[in-house]
Amino acid sequence: MAAMSPSERRLQKELMSLMKEPPPGVTVDGDQASQNLTLWTIHMEGVPGTLYEGEKFVLQFKFTNKYPFDSPEVTFIGNNIPVHPHVYSNGHICLSILTDDWSPALSVQSVCLSIVSMLSSCKEKKRPPDNSFYVKTCNKNPKKTKWWYHDDSV
């Protein structure tokens, strides 16, 4: 217990707070996360009143031992990848706070809220314009992609 690294301590605390006070429509797979603190699976529901109402998505968080200074690797997994202009069909998400605009003050909870907000603000369900090209050529790790954040509105 004493040998826990600062990253593990913070992840443990975040997991506790997320399990205790989760944001609406967000649930964390606590058992899996406590087995392996560096790999979390979070279930997310489409917010009522939006285009994704009734849909269920699965998010995967991968942390390095340099968290929170390093941003987590966040992707949609499973059969249902939300159709969204910033979400590619392989699950990669084009979101600035996950790469360039990451800050150690951010947390899993704040990232989840950001994604929910991103989905909720969507006005038309469509794939990104360069989806097929990106899916063919991209790296497995979305953090390696040099994102061009073209649209800040969503």
Next chain:
Amino acid sequence: MHILCTICSDLVNPSENIHVIKCGHIFHYDCLKQWVDRSKSCPQCRIKVTNSCIFRIYLTVSNENTEEDVTTLQSKLDNTQLQLRQAHIDCKEKEKNISDLKLDLKKTEDLIQDLEKKLVIKSSAVTALKEQLKYVQIQNQETQRLKEENEFLKNNVETLKGLQKVLNACSEEVEKMLPDYNDIRTIAMFATSLKRALCDSEKKKNEYRNQVQQLKQKLDSEKAKTQKLQIKLNQAISDASIKQQNTCLKKELSKVTTHDDSAIDITIQNKTRENGRSSDDSFTHLVDKIENADSPYLNLKQSSLSLTVLQRRPNHQLPDKNLKPSEYALINSVKASVAKQQENLSIFKKKESVVEVNENSGGLIDISYDGLGGHSKLDIFPVPTKPGKSCIPKLTAKHKLKRPPSNTQDLQKYLKKRKDS
């Protein structure tokens, strides 16, 4: 008053190194330093941060505030819960480890049992194999021994072959062969064996020489014996011939004195035999010649005295030996009766009796002239000599039987000897 560092999300203690950015956000110095090294912005408000706009602050907290407020308790609870959770996780892990280890243990035990069983089997197999190995080793030793023996025997055979060659071959071949033998012992053996063979042959030579000498001596003695015997034989032969001649002469003398006619007959026969005994044809031919001659002195055909006696004699030689005693007696009686007639008929006998002359003349001239132109037949009382006349051939046939058999045999013997000698 409880202040949180948003980077590590831990409480900030007044005793710790606390820094504040000019925007007013407070962090642990270590946390802020790590972040500023990466990105020179405030983690909370993203204001540009430089080293000159970061300040250390010192907080003075009153010691009077001892009562536990909710936040502190909450934080403690959180920590404890976290520890508990961690402990649970640890416990679970340990339990899992234990069960895993138990499973492993069971597996290992099973494995051990299996292995023990296998070990038993293997050990028995090993003992069996050891036994086999021992047997094989023994066999191997035996084989090795046999091999060595074989090698030794081969060498022996080779040396013996060489020896054979040395003994039998000529010197050239031996000289060719000898360089192949490097072993001094073999060559020495060859030499000794050759010496031995030489000695043996020397001995044999001596033996044979002795044998030859002995045989020569024997031969000489035999030769001397044969010479002696030859001399003796010659003497004996001469003695025998003299004796025989003597006896023969004696006999002849006696014969000559006793029977003149027969002696003459015999001498004639002897002469003819001496001349050509084997050719009876020539003899008979001579007799025929005499018979058929025109000479008035030899008018034998017309005379009653025929030479048939001479002609037939050699053809009627009866084998006396084959006769039975009864037959012999019969023949003797016949001989005796015939002898008398023969004596009368023989030309070598003097015509003494008148009766015989008459008889003979009567046979030929049975008509007498009376001088008156007639003739009268002499009336003679028939005597039983007539059948005797007709019996002449019969008598001549038995002419030889008339002679005493001993006499003829002696004569034949004498003739033979004479011829042989």
